[in-house]
Amino acid sequence: MPKFSSEPRLGAWGAKPRERRFGRHAMPQLPPAFDEIVRTHFPGALPESAFVRRCALTLIQDHGFTPQNTLPCVGVCRDQLCRPLSDRIRELWSDPFDLSALGGFPTLGRTGLAAARANAPRVGGRARLAFFLLSHLGLGPEGEIGLVERRGLAEPSLACGALVALLRERSAAGRPPPPEDWGDSELSLLRRHLARAGALEPGADLLRLTKAAHRAGLAALEALIGEALDERRDDFAVVAGVQIHGPGSSGLVWPGASYIVVGGRRAEIWC
Ligand SMILES: [Zn+2]
Numbered sequence: 001m002p003k004f005s006s007e008p009r010l011g012a013w014g015a016k017p018r019e020r021r022f023g024r025h026a027m028p029q030l031p032p033a034f035d036e037i038v039r040t041h042f043p044g045a046l047p048e049s050a051f052v053r054r055c056a057l058t059l060i061q062d063h064g065f066t067p068q069n070t071l072p073c074v075g076v077c078r079d080q081l082c083r084p085l086s087d088r089i090r091e092l093w094s095d096p097f098d099l100s101a102l103g104g105f106p107t108l109g110r111t112g113l114a115a116a117r118a119n120a121p122r123v124g125g126r127a128r129l130a131f132f133l134l135s136h137l138g139l140g141p142e143g144e145i146g147l148v149e150r151r152g153l154a155e156p157s158l159a160c161g162a163l164v165a166l167l168r169e170r171s172a173a174g175r176p177p178p179p180e181d182w183g184d185s186e187l188s189l190l191r192r193h194l195a196r197a198g199a200l201e202p203g204a205d206l207l208r209l210t211k212a213a214h215r216a217g218l219a220a221l222e223a224l225i226g227e228a229l230d231e232r233r234d235d236f237a238v239v240a241g242v243q244i245h246g247p248g249s250s251g252l253v254w255p256g257a258s259y260i261v262v263g264g265r266r267a268e269i270w271c
Pocket residue numbers: 077078079102103104136159160161162163
């Protein structure tokens with residue numbers, strides 16, 4: 001069961017608490033070089049916990065998407081670094097339908113999304129779902145793109161590993177992209193969508209590829225929603241962004257697109 005479920009408790013936070021709680025003063029102390037990269041490339045990034053709470057406040061208080069009437073659907077990378085964010089969403093909402101795959105790219109297909117719809121609570125006969133979709137990136141204390149510390153490893157490693165793999169195969173001079181491989185289906189699908197978006201062309205780097213993966217994942221999710229949901233019968237929210245794994249297990253989220261579609265009408269929301 002969700003740990004909070006009542007509007008009164010949320011309302012007790014006051015009419016305009018969010019700016020105070022989640023302004024930059026609420027950010028943890030971060031190394032200056034790290035902070036500079038975040039400010040430059042991910043303006044508006046905030047701690048994971050603040051992001052999840054802010055989204056919940058907006059969806060519950062402003063739009064009536066509650067833990068009781070909404071199925072959360074969470075897509076993050078399979079990397080264990082991404083799990084705490086998924087757990088935070090589960091704590092505030094309920095057990096989510098899992099969209100997770102390599103790179104945080106939605107590979108479940110229309111059948112998977114149709115299953116989520118079938119499982120979702122109904123409000124006046126209308127299915128209600130909230131999609132959370134996040135790509136991710138490691139970021140070292142000196143702003144080293146991709147680097148992240150991991151328990152049990154003496155040296156920093158790279159995240160997202162799937163995107164790094166795509167960069168490495170692309171940078172192998174003269175080597176054509178590997179064919180699509182049913183034995184490596186998630187990476188194949190991610191590669192295909194990023195290639196179509198032109199994100200694997202020469203000059204690609206991990207920072208740009210991460211943002212491209214965010215956009216491609218969102219586009220793929222929206223295409224699946226278009227196939228598996230019916231805006232005349234279903235209401236849903238979409239919240240997308242990029243997880244940033246910083247030094248000392250600090251986790252930030254850069255908020256990307258966020259909107260709801262209720263009664264067939266789309267409205268941007270603040271997440
Ligand atoms: Zn990853």
